[in-house]
Amino acid sequence: MSDHKATVIDGKAIAQTIRSEIATEVRRLSETYGKVPGLAVVIVGNRKDSESYVNMKRKACAEVGIKSVDTNLPEDVSETELICRVHYLNVNPDVHGILVQLPLPKHINEEKVLTEIALEKDVDGFHPMNIGKLAMKGREPLFVPCTPKGCVELLKRSGITIKGKKAVVVGRSNIVGLPVTLLLLKEDATVTVVHSGTKEPESIIREADIIIAAVGQAMMVTIASPCPYCLHNECN
Amino acid sequence: MSDHKATVIDGKAIAQTIRSEIATEVRRLSETYGKVPGLAVVIVGNRKDSESYVNMKRKACAEVGIKSVDTNLPEDVSETELICRVHYLNVNPDVHGILVQLPLPKHINEEKVLTEIALEKDVDGFHPMNIGKLAMKGREPLFVPCTPKGCVELLKRSGITIKGKKAVVVGRSNIVGLPVTLLLLKEDATVTVVHSGTKEPESIIREADIIIAAVGQAMMVTIASPCPYCLHNECN
CATH class of the missing domain: 3.40.50.720 (NAD(P)-binding Rossmann-like Domain)
Structure with a gap:
């Protein structure tokens, strides 16, 4: 019966280990290449839950030495302007990953915006191309x-x-x-x-x-x- | 117990119905727009099973009025030449779908070749972008x-x-x-x-x-x- 007993996984402790591993990697990257990884976090509007997620992400970046590039846009930003901001981040050489916090306001087409994120900066992995490769055998x-x-x-x-x-x-x-x-x-x-x-x-x-x-x-x-x-x- | 009895699905009869539906659609397309759908079937080498599949596809095309565009390449065709043929079919306005028969010979990178097929002609649906959209809710x-x-x-x-x-x-x-x-x-x-x-x-x-x-x-x-x-x- 002992193998049926529940074991509580200590997520916080594991997260702390992972963070310190990442901090070491980031330090090595910056010492070797003089570059620090940059993460752009885009938030539209003032949803409390989204703000709290985004703050956690920005704090986690600071803790491991990743440069956080903040883009806060008003609730009524147009889809065109949001996409324009994504394009700007796509070509910004200091930005290596782009997160667009979901959900977006109703007047904006989420699918369209997410598809505009450059594949090589799609750190959320939500681009259909990344999901397709996640699904397929032999692809990564x-x-x-x-x-x-x-x-x-x-x-x-x-x-x-x-x-x-x-x-x-x-x-x-x-x-x-x-x-x-x-x-x-x-x-x-x-x-x-x-x-x-x-x-x-x-x-x-x-x-x-x-x-x-x-x-x-x-x-x-x-x-x-x-x-x-x-x-x-x-x-x- | 009667609901547990097996019912044999008559696949051939259903296929025949679908084929006659497609034949009607193809006729309508050609009468309305003066265009017939074109399917390019690419086969490399002489594998018996592949040849038999490809022949069935070509025969099925003929039956419903789809124009079959045949590309038969020798076993030792280079990857570059195969990709070049795919590109040619991508831009050919008479070709609306491209099938590359698998498996390809070992010296050719299947993934690379399939990714070169224009998304809008990927009738096999094997492009990671199509698989990703198949997987995702709200995408088609x-x-x-x-x-x-x-x-x-x-x-x-x-x-x-x-x-x-x-x-x-x-x-x-x-x-x-x-x-x-x-x-x-x-x-x-x-x-x-x-x-x-x-x-x-x-x-x-x-x-x-x-x-x-x-x-x-x-x-x-x-x-x-x-x-x-x-x-x-x-x-x-």
């Missing part, structure tokens, strides 16, 4: 979306083998569910995608070795009526 | 790979609802397994991908409402020890 995207990459990294750094495991991904968003599914497939997991159209998701989730809950709703993943004796529902 | 590829599209079309035209069904895809090749997985997800199936790294694939396959066997091996999908009484293994 230039960048992998960060939350899915983080999930897999947490598993690996916690000593969890992904290969051969039954993985269930709950949700199929372009930002998390879909790319994490593609990543887990590349890692040789047997992957099932559960979503709003799935009948009896609990019975599928219960069979999983690895569950990635990628829906913006707490308590979406629960184990139905856990048995008080065996604790891992095999008797259900 | 210009073309969907034909075998996966055929699988879904066969199900639909046989009156089988995909939405909410448990689908299991066996295999994850770029050509069939991966794109059919992405298509079934878009059709709101709950999809599991089973592959060479899957432990106990039978137990997963047995739970499926829809099984797509996409590995080049007969008898890969079997129902383990079928019960002679209920015939559908629910008693196992």
Whole structure:
């Protein structure tokens, strides 16, 4: 029974290790080539959640020595001007990565804006070309979306083998569910995608070795009526 | 128990219906615009299986009135010359679709060649940009790979609802397994991908409402020890 006991993954500790590794890399880059990596973070409007994400990203940059290039645009910026700013960042040699914080205001076509980001600066990995390469065997995207990459990294750094495991991904968003599914497939997991159209998701989730809950709703993943004796529902 | 009886899908009859629909469309196009669709089929070398596939494609074109533009190249054609031929077809206004028959000889980089096909003529749908859009919610590829599209079309035209069904895809090749997985997800199936790294694939396959066997091996999908009484293994 001991192999069924839950282990809490200490994400904060792993993140701290990764950050210090990145800080070392950044220092080496700047000592060797006299260049520091630059990340442009573009935010439109004043959504509180977006501002908080963006601030976390800018703070994380500062901590590891990445130069953050801020672009704050008003809520009513036109699509044309936003695209123009993206083009400007595309050619700016001090900018090596561009993040456009989502969601964008309704009058702006997200797809159009994201497709304008130069492929080699698409650090979010949301360009269809990068998603396509993430999906395809034998191809490698230039960048992998960060939350899915983080999930897999947490598993690996916690000593969890992904290969051969039954993985269930709950949700199929372009930002998390879909790319994490593609990543887990590349890692040789047997992957099932559960979503709003799935009948009896609990019975599928219960069979999983690895569950990635990628829906913006707490308590979406629960184990139905856990048995008080065996604790891992095999008797259900 | 009657709903567990197998129904054999008559693929040939459905194909014939689709072909006559396409023939009508092609006729209308040529009457209205004086243009017939042109499909370039490129084959390198003399592989028997490739020749047979290509002949079937050319025959199917003739049957529906699509103009087939043949490019047969010798086994030892250089990568540069092959790409040059693709570029020529890209700009040929009589060619609306380009198929490069796979596999290519070992000295040619398949990825490089396929990426050179103009997106708007990538009728195989294998360009990472088309695969990426096939994968992403809210995006539509210009073309969907034909075998996966055929699988879904066969199900639909046989009156089988995909939405909410448990689908299991066996295999994850770029050509069939991966794109059919992405298509079934878009059709709101709950999809599991089973592959060479899957432990106990039978137990997963047995739970499926829809099984797509996409590995080049007969008898890969079997129902383990079928019960002679209920015939559908629910008693196992």
